Structures are given as C-alpha cells and as structure tokens.
Amino acid sequence: MTIDALPQGMIRAASKNGTDAHEGYMPGFGNDFETEALPGALPQGQNSPQKVNYGLYAEQLSGTAFTAPRGQNERTWCYRIRPSVKHVGRFSKIDVPYWKSAPHVLPDVISLGQYRWDPVPHTEEKLTWITGMRTMTTAGDVNTQVGMASHIYLVTESMRDEYFYSADSELLVVPQEGRLRFATELGIIDLEPREIAIIPRGLVYRVELLDGPARGFVCENYGQKFDLPGRGPIGANCLANPRDFKCPVAAFEDREARSRVVIKWCGQFHESYIDHSPLDIVAWHGNYCAYKYDLRTYSPVGAILFDHPDPSIFTVLTAPSGQEGTANIDFVLFRERWMVAEHSFRPPWYHKNIMSEMMGNIAGIYDAKPEGFIPGGTSLHNMMLPHGPDRDAFEHGSTEKMAPVKQDNTMQFMFETRFPQQLTEFAANEAPLQDNYADCWDSLEKKFDGAPGEK
Numbered sequence: 001m002t003i004d005a006l007p008q009g010m011i012r013a014a015s016k017n018g019t020d021a022h023e024g025y026m027p028g029f030g031n032d033f034e035t036e037a038l039p040g041a042l043p044q045g046q047n048s049p050q051k052v053n054y055g056l057y058a059e060q061l062s063g064t065a066f067t068a069p070r071g072q073n074e075r076t077w078c079y080r081i082r083p084s085v086k087h088v089g090r091f092s093k094i095d096v097p098y099w100k101s102a103p104h105v106l107p108d109v110i111s112l113g114q115y116r117w118d119p120v121p122h123t124e125e126k127l128t129w130i131t132g133m134r135t136m137t138t139a140g141d142v143n144t145q146v147g148m149a150s151h152i153y154l155v156t157e158s159m160r161d162e163y164f165y166s167a168d169s170e171l172l173v174v175p176q177e178g179r180l181r182f183a184t185e186l187g188i189i190d191l192e193p194r195e196i197a198i199i200p201r202g203l204v205y206r207v208e209l210l211d212g213p214a215r216g217f218v219c220e221n222y223g224q225k226f227d228l229p230g231r232g233p234i235g236a237n238c239l240a241n242p243r244d245f246k247c248p249v250a251a252f253e254d255r256e257a258r259s260r261v262v263i264k265w266c267g268q269f270h271e272s273y274i275d276h277s278p279l280d281i282v283a284w285h286g287n288y289c290a291y292k293y294d295l296r297t298y299s300p301v302g303a304i305l306f307d308h309p310d311p312s313i314f315t316v317l318t319a320p321s322g323q324e325g326t327a328n329i330d331f332v333l334f335r336e337r338w339m340v341a342e343h344s345f346r347p348p349w350y351h352k353n354i355m356s357e358m359m360g361n362i363a364g365i366y367d368a369k370p371e372g373f374i375p376g377g378t379s380l381h382n383m384m385l386p387h388g389p390d391r392d393a394f395e396h397g398s399t400e401k402m403a404p405v406k407q408d409n410t411m412q413f414m415f416e417t418r419f420p421q422q423l424t425e426f427a428a429n430e431a432p433l434q435d436n437y438a439d440c441w442d443s444l445e446k447k448f449d450g451a452p453g454e455k
C-alpha cells in the first residue's frame, strides 16, 4: 500500500522488510513495543530528552495508576507534533442519545427475563462510529469504574475530521459485517468479521468505513483492562496465544483542518473544536496500546472423552474485577471444534449462573439454539435466570450418535459479567426483540418414567 492510500495522508512506520507498510503490525500481548514513523524520532536510553528530534513533544499516556504492580503497570511514551493539551479546546456537552452508561436502570423496563434479538437492521441513515452506537445493556457503574455496557454498532459513514476517545472505558470491538479502519494515535488497525480489536481508554481515534455497511458488537469495559486468562494445567500453549495479538506500528498525520474531538467522560459526551488532526504521534514506546486479534487463531481446548466443561474453557480475554476468579468481564468464544465426548449430552447443559451472559452470533449456528439465534443476533441470560438448549437441541443432543462430529462454520461469543445487565430503552422497545423467545423451552415435555409401581 502506498502512503496515498492511507487515511487522510497518514505516514506510517515502514515494516522491517521494507514491503507493504500495512503489514504494519507488531506481534505480542502486553509487550513493551517501540516504533517510529520517521528515522531517529524515538529517543533511546531515556524518555524525556531536553530536546526531542524533529521538534517533537514527549508525553506519557498512563493506562494504570503510576504505582500499579509491575506485571500490570501500563504506560506509553509518545513523541508527537503537539502535546495532547493542544488537541482539546473548551468543552460543550452534546447529546449522543443511543450510547448509554451504567447505572441506567429504568422503572418501566424489565431486565429480568431471557431475551433474544434479531440483528438490528442496517439503515440508510448516515451513522458514524459515535452516532451509530446502540447500547443494549449496562452493568455496574461507570463512575466507580466497575462493570460494562454492551452495544451494537451500525456504521454507514466514515468519521471525517472527527475524532473520539473514551475516558470511561476500554472498547472490545467484535465486527459482524463490513470492514472498519481505526486510525488511532498509535497507528492503524484494519478490522473485519472474525477479528476483534481492543481500543484502550484515553486513546484518540477516527473510525473509517472500508467496506459497508458495517455492523458489530462492542463490549465497553469500565473496569480493569482485559488480560489473557491464566491457562493453569493447560500449560503454555493453546487458547489465545500472545503472538497472535497484533499492535500497529506508529503512523501520524500532519494536517491542519478544523476538527471535532468528541470525548466520553463519566457517561456524558462532550465536543471540542481544534484546527488540526490530533493523530500526530510520530514515534512511541511502551505497553499501553491498541491491538487486534484474529479469532480464527484461537485454539480451543475441550472435552476429549466425556462431559461438557464450563464455557470458561473458551475464554479469549478476561477483565478482572478484584475478586479472584470472578471476572468483571470474560470474553468467551464458541468457534469450530470437534465434538467427541462419549456417552455425553454434548450441547450446553441447563443451568443458572450468578454471572450474566450477553451472547452474539458472528456467523453460523449455535449448538444450543439451532433456530432463532441468527448471525447478527444477540441474546441475554441475566443473573440467576435459568436457560439452556431449546427443545430441538435437547432432542438432538440426547439421541445423536456418539461419533466424532465437526461443529463447523460457527462463531459466537459471550460477554459474561459478574454484574446484572440492565436493558436500555433501545433494547426493550426499538431493537428487534423476539417476544416469543422463552417459548423455545415450552415444548420440553416431562419424560420422567419413575412413577412408583410402574418399573
């Protein structure tokens, strides 16, 4: 790709082999990366030289408290054309009516229930990453930095001379249709269905539509950052491997144009106007960054003899809550895999869970719900609400031949949180809610054959 094809004239660090810069990602999870889009822009051996090459300003972006333990401490040193204080002006509040934050409990909306939605339909309306965000559920409290929100985005239009950052949250983006480009302060991420991206709290970016219309899911994490789960006895490999996470190389633009910066802060939206692009970091080093991950590289580990393990076996990323083993959010992936368990009911079991499960279908058929949970659709099984396979899945699972079967062409995910999820007005009244979802268990009949005297 030539520099001309880059968004709005961005200049990006060349990749090491000097070929297509858009191979421009660095592998690894939580690495201490370094990257420069101009030779010699990155100071060596110190963070704050008296004068930075090219007349750049040095600035630190802290993603954790200064004193966070070493294994969790994240920060990035940025060398930029102007310091961030020049990328904001005076703020005014703006209304972004469909993007809600917790706490958002509505007297007329009943969140207690098993819910399922068809895909939110695409629209002719002009919608950007900001105006196209539709909050489905909120949990916890954005102000105390616990909990999350789940959203569906519809994007039909690129942001032009418009930038955004969330001071409230890290965003986990799960595209379902269409391709997006995240032109961020730290580099460019192109994203397509079956990939995910993590955009950290405080990072400024612009979202462009590469191939639309685009629809997808977002988990907005108010709490501690997503991390790789411990693998325990699984050992050093499988599940999500660190090298498959890709962090972009530095890219910047030196562009004077009236620009709007939108900031989400304590659940409210603010705008500010400046006269240049804020994407002006020429070089950076550190471990607080945006990254993407291809879900097709996830190596599932499962039951190879009998029974159905807990879905935590499919955790891609986990965001801790402070209570060990009880996540603020687990991001769980159900992808293609072989089902080989003997003398076992292979689909998910019936259960009640203290955690709240928001699921989305990226592609294909989900084994517990052969009908009705379609790609683009979502379902919510809230805290301690019973759920499980529908009748068809139960009948199939309890009669199928116990031969190895490939669960093929399938990809769903779950945002699982320890906090109850509250429905928004949009989820309850505007999104295509399936009123009859709970009927999918109605025809499960009593099969009990243990009446006294009959055996």
Ligand SMILES: O=C(O)Cc1cc(O)ccc1O
Pocket (backbone or CB within 6 Å): 309, 310, 311, 347, 348, 349, 353, 357, 368, 381, 387, 388, 414
């Ligand atoms: O409810 C669901 O469909 C998600 C789920 C899947 C599984 O394999 C086990 C438990 C679980 O909650």
Ligand SMILES: [Fe+2]
Pocket (backbone or CB within 6 Å): 351, 353, 357, 381, 387
């Ligand atoms: Fe479940």
